[in-house]
Amino acid sequence: MEEPTGQVRMIIEGLKPEIDGGRFPIKRVIGERVSVEADIFVDGYDATSALLLYRKENDSEWAETPMEPLANDRWRGSFVVAELERYRYTILAWVDQFKSWRRDLTKKFQAGQEVSIELLVGAQLLTEASQRVPEPQGQKMKEWASTLHSTQAAEQAKVQLALSEELSELMDKYPDRRFATTYPKELVVVVNREKARFSTWYEMFPRSCAPESGRHGTFKDCKVRLPYIAAMGFDVLYFPPIHPIGHAHRKGRNNNPVANPDDPGTPWAIGSKEGGHKSVHPQLGTLEDFQGFVAKARQYGIEIALDIAFQCAPDHPYVKEHPEWFRWRPDNTVQYAENPPKKYEDIYPFEFETENWQELWEELKSIVLFWIEQGIRIFRVDNPHNKPFRFWEWLITDIKMSYPDVIFLSEAFTRPKVMYQLAKLGFTQSYTYFAWRNTKLELTQYFTELTQTEVREYFRPNLWSNTPDILTEYLQFGGRAAFMARLVLAATLGASYGIYGPAFELCENRPREPGSEEYLDSEKYEIKHWDIASPDTLKDFIARVNRIRRENPALHSDWSLRFHEIDNGQLICYSKRTDDLSNVVLVVVNLDPHHTQSGWVEFPLEELGIDPQKPYQMHDLLSDARYLWQGSRNYVELNSQVVPAHVFRMRRRVRTERDFDYYM
């Protein structure tokens, strides 16, 4: 498509989606539509045509789909990404002489002007076109051209031919693209499987899974725990690192710098003489045990996610085998992790500025590949913001070339631009600030940014209500109602969300000390025994929420999220919907875990497909209560001591006496 510069007149600009001038791909899951817009225009008054071009990255041929003008020189087209591949897209546009001619002929003819010369111009256009049009239509085109040229045919008949749909369609199919403009960039779509967009995560320490207290849990114990997790409706089970834990500078309970001999250490201090990132901690079992567990989980519809924590305990085999991958200090010790004046002497970071960076990169990639070979396709990446951006871009792109179904979750809690950058360069999902967004304004602003701006093209939020590092003040002080409210918020604001259990369902809320977000007696440093049979557990509530998620496709994605007015600052209201409005979910949450709150909800009925003249049913999927509402303004009241939320499915049609069947 080389451009004969001087004769090329079209402008294509302002293309969206395009991240940072095309530097980064956008993301979709299989079967999703990519809607592309651009400003497309020409000098003067000529008619124009435009095509959206797209192809799988390895295909050499473009597929084409027409773009349609919206208003103000904006055009739109779309295509569906049907396969688990990288796609490319761009735009082709040209001045359409035939369309201009047809438009002008119509105007002149309607104004009663003489059009004989115009018809001769048309004959020329058709003669030229006949060279482009394959047979048998080429011959037809020639005949039409000679009719327009003929002195025999009546003008009326010629005009009818000139303006015929058949001619127009044929010219549209074989346009004159000699002077077409191609948008100068090819933009990329990375396609993933549906779980990249819709996933329900449970984090658990396998070592705490022994049914009896005081014993180190094993993968076999985890197998026994699977029905419990499946019953709650989770489809991803994430384990902190399962590798041998370092002994040197091991941390004791509650992060004590001195460990007792029986302290198990933190799983993130990876590596000892028992092995490194490709080994399994012996007390959990063998690699075969792990494989057996993964297979069992699959039977329950649960995928196992492993932790990628690229750092070493001082006794990790790498330290001796590859001293060049660490930063050495003048006293011949390795530089441990620090955030002065804090020191983390049990952790050695890799030195990514090493001259041997290429070998280091390859080795780290081999770790991911090792676990992929064990059947793992989901990785939660620990602190990716502490490793170079270019490393992640290379690693993820490379891995996804061979394994496009792999999902990487970025566990970066850091400044916003760093979090977005990691998402741009390839992470499939990302941790968010959700845990610290508690008020209506905070939630509204943050989730509007995540779902209604360009951010959504590359950043897929995964909303965690708690983690082993994050027990928020809201949970510490809000009691059971706070856990329920945060669960509903996470599960409905985010198509992907997660909890760290059993701490969450058991409403564990004791901090190490006032003002700390660390758990008291944190599982990070000791083996816990959780009473999962406790009558106070939220497991049934969680199971109900996750069933609602599964059954309502509106909750499987984030882009349709809209916040609605409600005249009480402690109540938040929002909806999600499917494109065809066949499924609309409206959520109201009482953010005050202590008191009953009430207010008037207001939302745009028509936009949600509801006839404002007719009553409609609001089916609360949490309580199974059904409310009859009418109009855009309705009353809600939520007692946090019972259930602090409504999750309504809107049912447009309310039966009347005109229906035969009185029972749904």
Add this chain to the structure above:
Amino acid sequence: MEEPTGQVRMIIEGLKPEIDGGRFPIKRVIGERVSVEADIFVDGYDATSALLLYRKENDSEWAETPMEPLANDRWRGSFVVAELERYRYTILAWVDQFKSWRRDLTKKFQAGQEVSIELLVGAQLLTEASQRVPEPQGQKMKEWASTLHSTQAAEQAKVQLALSEELSELMDKYPDRRFATTYPKELVVVVNREKARFSTWYEMFPRSCAPESGRHGTFKDCKVRLPYIAAMGFDVLYFPPIHPIGHAHRKGRNNNPVANPDDPGTPWAIGSKEGGHKSVHPQLGTLEDFQGFVAKARQYGIEIALDIAFQCAPDHPYVKEHPEWFRWRPDNTVQYAENPPKKYEDIYPFEFETENWQELWEELKSIVLFWIEQGIRIFRVDNPHNKPFRFWEWLITDIKMSYPDVIFLSEAFTRPKVMYQLAKLGFTQSYTYFAWRNTKLELTQYFTELTQTEVREYFRPNLWSNTPDILTEYLQFGGRAAFMARLVLAATLGASYGIYGPAFELCENRPREPGSEEYLDSEKYEIKHWDIASPDTLKDFIARVNRIRRENPALHSDWSLRFHEIDNGQLICYSKRTDDLSNVVLVVVNLDPHHTQSGWVEFPLEELGIDPQKPYQMHDLLSDARYLWQGSRNYVELNSQVVPAHVFRMRRRVRTERDFDYYM
């Protein structure tokens, strides 16, 4: 600056200003500052440094100026464009090991930690640095390194040396940039002279300048008119085309398709056997007369702007000499301009899709160069949106390489994206929708878009109150007050503005027919005799407004424009200021030309440099009245039948009894 990929860790993105990913340059005038911002960050916690690099396009070396962090990973730096050249700018950033070390040492030392190893690390950093640092400082660096390394020196003394300003400055000057990241694009600034930003235009038909009625005006008559124009304070005098006017299909008065033998025709129907675009219409005089006139105008501080109208009358010499530059129809006639069903048979557009486009482009450029050789440096370009965008980009870029002081004004009244595109690709100034923005909301929205968004980086508005084609309804029905209000709006909202006179100052407001924006007996088709000595003329008012513009630097640019609250929909209030607040102008205009309107103005005092505790003087530069105001809320009342506007200069300091001199 080749990047050793794996060790390069910095990210530079979100650079502004950057138009369409760097596809287009930004614009500045000589002496202006270019402020550049970007998101600059690294993985982890290392300290970073960044430089803004800039150079004249023909220089091979970059100049460097440090960037400073703002918040949230945003950095800013700036440079001044001091010469009439194209500049380039980009950013260089690196991980600063010395800064990190210094920061961490400070924290550890303050926390009372042992720092002996840190000091040895510092000794290494200094030893490395001594290789980069030229003598004699290199030697000094080595000595410092050995002090840090020495077992003799006291720790306290070493820390003092390590944290010394002298060392810090030297390390800042010779940093370790081995792994620096360069922003991948070089962005361009086109620099023009000050008139590109601040100019006061008067449009006049030279043929209507004869002192007596009934005679074709000449350049010599125009000379006599110069003092009149200069007295009003205009510094650009723009002439419609001065070339021979075609005879074929010449239009008569009021656009009559049939001309009388004595009808002069429209100056935009260029070319006859008397010559084309490089010739002067014989009735105006000779080329020498024109040169003499231009020289005389220069003495009055007035620059002459010519009209570039790339189109031909049917009897233009080009039609015979270069038939390949036109579109021929099957009946061997040339395709005239049309907008079906309207026909403009006196105008032949060029066929830019011709295979001979290169010769056509060169010839059109030679026209511009011809008039540049006659001393012309300002061109008003007629309907540029009807010629290919790439042609203009080439023409303007090429001309400005040799003549960077040339100004091109784009006369495109068309869809917004087309108007912006023309500005992006090189036009210095642009006509706007100002003529049709009459209400407070319309003016506020439009001028906020033009002055407070990225648009201002490339689109310099030139506000015309009227043109020979545009007599707005507002002027038709608003009488003298409407002319005054629109003049003040144009002259204060726009650093560049223009009027078409003497129609404007004589308040000519009769349309050809109701609903038309054409003038009755339009000067486009006939010679007019204007009674410039009329007692009703606005010339003195215009002179006063233009003097206010000259004397108040706040009005010399548009970026400081801010609209302020006023509780009357017929009153509009806005301000402009210089960066140092030494000149602040506040304008209030009564948009209702028929009635007196009053209201309460409210504006942010502190932002405008006024102490809210003290009275301040509002000096109305139109009436010379001085008002004493206090606080942010003050009353104004404007009688349109007197003057429909205040143009206040805010004077911060009001004298009190504490001052010696009671008279200003």
